[in-house]
Structure formats: C-alpha cells, structure tokens
Amino acid sequence: xxxxxxxxxxxxxxxxxxxxxxxxxxxxxxxxxxxxxxxxxxxxxxxxxxxxxxxxxxxxxxxxxxxxxxxxxxxxxxxxxxxxxxxxxxxxxxxxxxxxxxxxxxxxxxxxxxxxxxxxxxxxxxxxxxxxxxxxxxxxxxxxxxxxxxxxxxxxxxxxxxxxxxxxxxxxxxxxxxxxxxxxxxxxxxxxxxxxxxxxxxxxxxxxxxxxxxxxxxxxxxxxxxxxxxxxxxxxxxxxxxxxxxxxxxxxxxxxxxxxxxxxxxxxxxxxxxxxxxxxxxxxxxxxxxxxxxxxxxxxxxxxxx
Amino acid sequence: xxxxxxxxxxxxxxxxxxxxxxxxxxxxxxxxxxxxxxxxxxxxxxxxxxxxxxxxxxxxxxxxxxxxxxxxxxxxxxxxxxxxxxxxxxxxxxxxxxxxxxxxxxxxxxxxxxxxxxxxxxxxxxxxxxxxxxxxxxxxxxxxxxxxxxxxxxxxxxxxxxxxxxxxxxxxxxxxxxxxxxxxxxxxxxxxxxxxxxxxxxxxxxxxxxxxxxxxxxxxxxxxxxxxxxxxxxxxxxxxxxxxxxxxxxxxxxxxxxxxxxxxxxxxxxxxxxxxxxxxxxxxxxxxxxxxxxxxxxxxxxxxxxxxxxxxxxxxxxxx
Numbered sequence: 001x002x003x004x005x006x007x008x009x010x011x012x013x014x015x016x017x018x019x020x021x022x023x024x025x026x027x028x029x030x031x032x033x034x035x036x037x038x039x040x041x042x043x044x045x046x047x048x049x050x051x052x053x054x055x056x057x058x059x060x061x062x063x064x065x066x067x068x069x070x071x072x073x074x075x076x077x078x079x080x081x082x083x084x085x086x087x088x089x090x091x092x093x094x095x096x097x098x099x100x101x102x103x104x105x106x107x108x109x110x111x112x113x114x115x116x117x118x119x120x121x122x123x124x125x126x127x128x129x130x131x132x133x134x135x136x137x138x139x140x141x142x143x144x145x146x147x148x149x150x151x152x153x154x155x156x157x158x159x160x161x162x163x164x165x166x167x168x169x170x171x172x173x174x175x176x177x178x179x180x181x182x183x184x185x186x187x188x189x190x191x192x193x194x195x196x197x198x199x200x201x202x203x204x205x206x207x208x209x210x211x212x213x214x215x216x217x218x219x220x221x222x223x224x225x226x227x228x229x230x231x232x233x234x235x236x237x238x239x240x241x242x243x244x245x246x247x248x249x250x251x252x253x254x255x256x257x258x259x260x261x262x263x264x265x266x267x268x269x270x271x272x273x274x275x276x277x278x279x280x281x282x283x284x285x286x287x288x289x290x291x292x293x294x295x296x297x298x299x300x301x302x303x304x305x306x
Numbered sequence: 307x308x309x310x311x312x313x314x315x316x317x318x319x320x321x322x323x324x325x326x327x328x329x330x331x332x333x334x335x336x337x338x339x340x341x342x343x344x345x346x347x348x349x350x351x352x353x354x355x356x357x358x359x360x361x362x363x364x365x366x367x368x369x370x371x372x373x374x375x376x377x378x379x380x381x382x383x384x385x386x387x388x389x390x391x392x393x394x395x396x397x398x399x400x401x402x403x404x405x406x407x408x409x410x411x412x413x414x415x416x417x418x419x420x421x422x423x424x425x426x427x428x429x430x431x432x433x434x435x436x437x438x439x440x441x442x443x444x445x446x447x448x449x450x451x452x453x454x455x456x457x458x459x460x461x462x463x464x465x466x467x468x469x470x471x472x473x474x475x476x477x478x479x480x481x482x483x484x485x486x487x488x489x490x491x492x493x494x495x496x497x498x499x500x501x502x503x504x505x506x507x508x509x510x511x512x513x514x515x516x517x518x519x520x521x522x523x524x525x526x527x528x529x530x531x532x533x534x535x536x537x538x539x540x541x542x543x544x545x546x547x548x549x550x551x552x553x554x555x556x557x558x559x560x561x562x563x564x565x566x567x568x569x570x571x572x573x574x575x576x577x578x579x580x581x582x583x584x585x586x587x588x589x590x591x592x593x594x595x596x597x598x599x600x601x602x603x604x605x606x607x608x609x610x611x612x613x614x615x616x617x618x619x620x621x622x623x624x625x626x
Contacts, residue, residue, distance in 0.1 A: 130557065131323060131559075131560055131609055132327065132605075133560040133563040133601045133602060133605050134560060135567055136564075136597060137598055139567075139582060139586060139594060140331075140598045143591065143594055144591070223451045224564060228571065242453060259454070263450065266449075266450075266454070270448075271445060
C-alpha cells in the first residue's frame, strides 16, 4: 500500500510480506486459498485435458481410485469437471469484479471529489441501486440478452458496484482535505491530475479490499444464474455443476459426490474473500486510528512513492 | 414537521425507484435483440399473424405513446399476459406471493433468533473459544450457496420431512388443522435453509454493536447498583444494540429475495421464486418482468417500513 511509512527493520518486499503474514494468519490462509484457486484456473486445461466431459464410465458411478470424486449424470469425471469449472467460475467472478470496481470506483471518486449536486445525484442513484433486488434483475436481463458467458460477466458486474461506490466516496472525502492534495490544488494542478496522481493512489488499498468482497458476491451470482438456467448452457462452471446434479437426479440416486464438491469450492472462495477483506478492514482502521498525519510527512511519503 | 418532511422525501425516492424499474422493464423489452414482436410473440409466426399481433399489442404506435400506455397499464396493476398459459401475470403473481410470504417470514424470524443467540454468546465471551466457534460457523454458513445447502438438506432430512411442494396432494384428512400441520411440515426445510444462509450478517452486526454497548459506562453503573446480569444485558445492552440489526434487515432484503428464489426452486415451493424458475425455462418474459417489478416494489416498501420503525425506536435518528 502506498502511503505506508517504511519500518527500518523491513528487508524489502519479501520480508515485509512474511511479517504481515505472521501478524494476520487468517487473512494469510484466505489469500493462499484464493491464490490456489487462481492457479488452478490458469492450469485447468493441462490438468483436466481437453475431454473433461467425455463419458468414462457408468452414470453416477461412486468415487473410486481411478475417479476420485466419482462420475456425474453423463458418466463424466467429477474431479475433471470441477477443475474446468474452476476456470469458468473464477474467470466470470474476476471479470465481473473488474467491471464492478471500475463503475463503483469511478462513481465514488467523482462523487467524493466533486461534491455538490454531482455527489448528491450519484449517491441517490447508489442508494436506490442497493435496494433493487439484484438476482431478479439479473435474471430478466440475462433472459432477454440470451445465455452467454460475457453477458453474465456484464450483468453481474453492473449490479455489484454499489458498495464500492459508497466506500470509495467516503474515503475520497477524507483524502481530499489532506495537506498534499490541498497543496496540489494551490499549485494549480488540474482536477484530472489530482484525482489520478494524488487521490486514486491513496484509496487503492481500500478499492482492493472491496474488490475482494465483490469477488465473493460475483461467485455467488454466477452460481445462482447458472442454477436457474440463464447461464451459458455450453460451459461447465461450479454453478452449472450444482444445477446438473439437482436437475438430473443426483438426489434420487444418492450421488452426493456430484453435488458436494462444487458447493465446497464456492464456500471456500467466499470464506477466503471474507477473511482477506477483514484484514484489510482492520489495517485501514489502524491507519486512520493513528490520527491525522502532519501534512509535511504525508507529502514526503507521497513524494517517495509517487 | 420534520418527520413529515422526511417521510415525504423517502416516499418520493421510493416512487422514483419504482418508476425507474418500470421504465427499465419497458426499455429492456424494446431494446431486445431483434424486433420486440419476435421476442414477444410466438417464433415463426406468419407475416399476417405478426401484423395482427403487433396491432393488438400496440407495437405500431410511436415509442412515447407505447411508453405512456405501458406506465398507465402497470399503474393499474395490469402486468400483461403469460406467454405459456395466457393467464394474466398479476393473477399468477398474486397467488405466488401469498405462498412466498409465510416462507420469507418464517425464514427471517428464524434467522433473527439464530443471530440473537450467536450474537449474544459471541459478544459476551468475545475473543474466547465460544466467540470463535459461533462467529466461525456463522461465516461458513453465510458462505454456502442457498441452492446447494437446500440440496444437502434434502439429502440429509428427506426421510423425516417432506422436501418438495407446499402440501401433500394425497392428504386424506381434510380438516383445517391437518392441512395447517401439513403445510408447516413442508415449511421446515426451506425456512431453515433460508435462515441458515442469512443469519450470518445479522450475527456480525449484532455482535459488534453488543460489544460496544457492553463497554459503555452505563453498563458499569447498572451492574454496580445490583441489577442481575440478565436484566442488564437485556434492558441496557441489547436494546441499544438491536437498532443496527433492524437497520440491516432493510438493507439485506434485496439479497434475501435472491435466496428465496433459489430455495423455492430447490424445494418446489409454489411461490414467486418457483414462478421465476419455471418462467425462465419457458422463456416467459411477462412473468419474469412482472416478478421483477413486484419484488422491487415489495423490497422498497419493506425497507421504507424498516426505516420508519428505526426512527420510532431511536429518537436520536430523528434529529440527524
């Protein structure tokens, strides 16, 4: 994070990382889980092979040595499907989070920095967008647009930006009164330059903490859309696996192995996201708790890192 | 006077959202890929039939006239006709929401009870083992997809409790009491699933506001004058800590609607979620759009109610 004063004992980035990890074990576990799933998503093709949905045995065959998580309703290997599904679910979640972060970050930055009627209008929009029930709206839009992976990304992203906008606005309002921002204004820097160079770097950490939470919401949303049948029917994702299992009789066949793994993956990602963002939250509060930094010092930090 | 002004502003905002949602519905339908007539009307209709239907649906009017007509119809509660069975959408949804209400109410009440217990326990012993256990399980349950937990519930309990529908169609006893217990038995699994997946957020908020209430100085005073702990917690701490939780109900209603839709789909509960689920598979747009409008309307009016209740509960918020 920028704006952090370097401690004399820290030996470079790695040393700092280790120290931070030791201080927040639960966040470290969360980050490790997220990293693992990210890696799995990247390596999905070589790991699962091209024919993850090929029939390799009887329908709903229980777990065995050759197929650790058994076979699904098509007689395909559940473990391979899970790996391929990881790629789709993680891709949709991260892409949707990117969309949501850009929209929410922009709304929050503009509202917080410009103030006045722009702020009032943008925040009224945000407040009421929070109330609109997201899932029904996603369903309607997805149904009209037709099932497609990128449609899901856009739909999910465009409905999850509200918390980001609120948090960013609040932080920007604090940052814009800091000494170095006022100095930049006094020196005649343009609005765009101040927002890009002086305000945005300060709220980056907060944006990241919120983005992590949006990932969790996006994973949920993807699973819900796929379950309700408005996702892309061609792609395998965690949500689609749950849908297939429940639609095609895994319950009546007692085939728990076809249902449990995708849900566990979703739960792991969501818990991990919460743990990571909790640590961000605590750190941010500590930073603010230290009280107002003397203006001179902030300028120095800004100068060193900017 | 201030209260009246506040209520008016809130009401105006609510009306604006509902108007926005209605206009969005209108636009979405018109901007759909291809002609609205193609989407709305049976595919592969003959040109004459298409022309006839376009005239019947008013699709030949200029757009602004269509919009005004649409707003007028919607305001009168006419949400169009279902594509799949030609029934008025408002009839379908009215029946459905009457089934959804008991499920949603039972789920919310159960979730609040769970949150009350786990929030109080983890606030009283905060930082200790009990806190970690209660808070950890709240977080984990919160992280489970509702549809998935529902399926697991069916796996685990379907031999003891009914796992689909709202009542047994083959029930022989036709008395009122037998019917009520039958519906209640069907309600258990979906309501518990809804409660388990939603109580986590309430727990976290209740816990942190309890902790800050417990550290207030009036707590010391209350204990020092010899009040029993039970009374102190209930009357002095909990009463102050409940407000943020009540506030949260208003904010989470929109999310809860999503959970209800998924859970009703899993348990075939014949409510609004089930209506949405079957409308998706039949590509029944009018039902989907009507359901979206109705859900928006109910979420917004409920959050308005929660707001008013909060202001009644805490005089301090009235001045702010």
